[in-house]
Amino acid sequence: MSETPLDYADLFEAAPCGYVLADKEGRITRANATFAQWVGWTPQELQGRRFADLLPIAVRIFYESHVTPMLHVQGSVSEIALDILHAQGHKLPMLVNGTALRDDRGQVASLRFAVFTASQRRNYEQTLLHSRNEAQASVLSERAESELREQFIAVLGHDLRNPLASIAGGARMLLKEQLSERGSMILRLIDGSVVRAVGLIDNVLDFARGRLGGGITLTRDDREPLELVLRQVIAELQTIAPSHQIEAAFSITEAVDCDRVRMGQLLSNLLGNALTHGAKDQPVRVSAEASGGHLVIAVANGGEPISPAALERLFQPFFRGDGHSRHEGLGLGLHIASEIARAHGGTLTVASDPTETCFTFTMPLARTAQA
Secondary structure, three states, rough: OOOOOHHHHHHHHHHEEEEEEEOOOOOOEEEHHHHHHHHHHHHHHOOOEEHHHHHHHHHHHHHHHHHHHHHHOOEEEEEEEEEEEEEOEEEEEEEEEEEEEOOOOOOOOEEEEEEHHHHHHHHHHHHHHHHHHHHHHHHHHHHHHHHHHHHHHHHHHHHHHHHHHHHHHHHHHHHHOOHHHHHHHHHHHHHHHHHHHHHHHHHHHHHHHHHOOOOOOOOEEEOOHHHHHHHHHHHHHHOOOOOEEEEEEEEOOOOOOOOHHHHHHHHHHHHHHHEEEEEEEEOOOEEEEEEEEEEEEEEEEOOOOOHHHHHHHHHOOOOOOOOOOOOHHOOOHHHHHHHHHOOOOOEEEEEEEEEEEEEEEEEEEEOOOOO
């Protein structure tokens, strides 16, 4: 059985404060039970009495000489301290808010009074003060959390990248020395590990920003060619897997308004995934085409197809599929790639069968409202 919402009459009677309705002359037409209980009269006994008759003589003079004219001229009075007489003769200190209700001609038709005890008013003020303090504390807490988030991301990026920069610098210095074939091979492995670690750091930072409220940020323009960035990514990842063939085909004949660094990160994640999970004896194919109002980047590899169950979760963070080694990454690469695609107003899809697995990124060359 559903509950029936309280109507106006129910609210009038159930209110914790006193409510009194009067005609334009101040004669009470209705009083709620709360007010009646306070003053020691029944609601029926109060009907017909003038509101001023419930006041001591001195207070009545103030009411009729100041409050009544203010109601008729200004239309309302707020927080007027009045003593109201109990039926047994003692005084009750009250705070009264009054409102004059007017008819279609602008004349006062009736009066409405809301009456509070002094303790109710103090509780109300304390509640407001508590609410204000809570609101201020919440704002300060959110501000502190925002600053801590930015500091965390900045420190994380700085402290993780600095050792890698030192390793990369040392490797470049060693390349100038006369090295054996084995030494050169080790340097190539070091260089590939640095490239891979930088990519992992970028993914972790982007994931942290997304979860902590920053999201994927873009710096878009169409002034520089995109193909150079894509070729550089392929060259870097080829150092990680020198024995794995990578075939590239580009046809970018139109300017692409995008964040080129993010586009390189997207390709790096897709290509790294293909080199890791694709068949080692089949080439990985990378293509990029900008025509017909769209940019399409595709990365395809041979090997075992992705299972339908894995396809459903492929772009979720930290998902690496069944049986994958813990050394194959954090499971953030495809998630970040999909977020970069979405930030550009594009899509990232995957199709997988026994012939090949192909990831396809598509975005409009013109900016969309979403992007």
